[in-house]
Amino acid sequence: MSENENALNHIKKLIEDLNSNLRLTICVDDIHYSPFSYVVKVSIDDKKHKLEFDKSIIDDLEVALEKYKSSKYFNTLESNIKFTIYIELGKEGLLEGLDVSRELINDKRDWIKDYRVDIKFMPEMTKVLYEGLKGLHEFFDSQIEKHKSLGISYSDIEENKQWVQSLIDYYDENAHLNSTGVGVKNLQFLKSAAIKKIIDLEKIRKFEKVPTTLKALNQKISKIAIELRKDPFLEVELPAFIHDFIAES
Numbered sequence: 001m002s003e004n005e006n007a008l009n010h011i012k013k014l015i016e017d018l019n020s021n022l023r024l025t026i027c028v029d030d031i032h033y034s035p036f037s038y039v040v041k042v043s044i045d046d047k048k049h050k051l052e053f054d055k056s057i058i059d060d061l062e063v064a065l066e067k068y069k070s071s072k073y074f075n076t077l078e079s080n081i082k083f084t085i086y087i088e089l090g091k092e093g094l095l096e097g098l099d100v101s102r103e104l105i106n107d108k109r110d111w112i113k114d115y116r117v118d119i120k121f122m123p124e125m126t127k128v129l130y131e132g133l134k135g136l137h138e139f140f141d142s143q144i145e146k147h148k149s150l151g152i153s154y155s156d157i158e159e160n161k162q163w164v165q166s167l168i169d170y171y172d173e174n175a176h177l178n179s180t181g182v183g184v185k186n187l188q189f190l191k192s193a194a195i196k197k198i199i200d201l202e203k204i205r206k207f208e209k210v211p212t213t214l215k216a217l218n219q220k221i222s223k224i225a226i227e228l229r230k231d232p233f234l235e236v237e238l239p240a241f242i243h244d245f246i247a248e249s
Contacts, residue, residue, distance in 0.1 A: 007061040008038065011053070014078075015042060015085055023097040026089075044094045051088055053081065076109040083107075083229050091222035093215050100225050101198045104238075105246060111237035115187070119232055120178040125194075128224055130171050132193030135200060136164045143244070160241055163189055187236045191228060195238070198224050199245055 012028045019026055022044075029048075030041040038058050040051040057080065064074040086103055089095045121129065140161035147154035167189060171177055177190070198221055205217045227233065 003033075004038075004058050004062045006065045007058045010061065010065060010078075011040060011058075011081060014082060015040070018085075018095065018098060021098045022095060024094075026094075042089070044089075047092075047094055049089060049092060049094055051085060053084065057081065072108075072110040079107055079109040083225070087222050087225055087229070090225070091219050093218040096214070096218075099199075099202050100221060101195055101202055102246065104195055104198070104225065104228060105242050110235070112184070112235040115184050115232075115236070116181045117187075117232045118180045119182050119187075121176070125224075125227055126171075126177055128197050129177055129190055129193050130168070132195070132197040133164055133168050133171070133189075135196040136189070136193055137161060137168065139196070139245070139248070140164065157241075160189075160239075164193075167193075182232070184236060187232055188239045191233045191236055192238060192242050194224055194228055194233070195242065196245065 008031050012031065015026060015028050024044045026042055026044045028040060029043050030039075032039055033055075034052075036055050037052045038055065040053070042049055042051065057077065061077050061081065064071070064077050068074045082103065086095065086098065086100050090098070090100060140157050143157045144154045144161065147157065163185070167177070167186065170179075179186075201217055201221050201224075205214065205221075208214050208217060
């Protein structure tokens with residue numbers, strides 16, 4: 001058996017399994033070792049692309065597949081590999097039909113429980129987060145009205161709405177969302193806001209026909225996803241209400 005054969009076959013399967021969601025067909029043409037990394041060449045119809053994975057993560061995946069499959073450690077490794085695929089191909093517009101928002105929501109990895117961090121966002125990401133918070137606020141408003149009409153409890157939704165409102169008020173007062181010692185709950189709501197923005201962009205993308213606009217939409221979605229795959233968001237688990245977005249959409 002060649003070195004890391006199981007890990008490389010696993011990556012090949014992860015890529016080709018995307019065909020169940022794509023409008024085009026993706027194929028893995030070749031996988032070869034280059035110094036310190038593995039290069040995976042793929043084709044989607046007439047478009048070619050290559051993905052690179054550090055040898056260290058492939059080595060780790062090989063061991064995890066043999067000894068730790070279904071563990072949080074394995075899930076974290078697989079998550080890192082999956083999002084390398086999604087982001088690198090997505091920003092080139094090669095994954096038309098795949099909603100990265102669902103992948104972010106269904107992500108499995110080892111989540112951090114107690115966390116305090118200083119946050120500072122660039123203007124573009126701040127705008128994304130603020131627009132997402134406004135979208136969350138509107139979503140909670142609609143959910144509250146629905147619960148009222150059904151005569152059922154909405155106290156949890158009201159609490160979430162108030163938390164979002166506090167973040168919106170903070171931005172309105174300071175013209176930014178930067179702060180020191182930010183805890184997990186605030187990060188959960190900010191991460192949810194970014195995903196809400198991705199969902200909104202994906203909805204627009206579904207009806208867009210102009211190639212230049214589609215490319216720009218894919219690039220913007222990928223940029224937001226890249227930010228969510230870094231600190232301070234990467235290891236922050238999304239709150240339970242995030243699944244309501246999928247149910248609504």
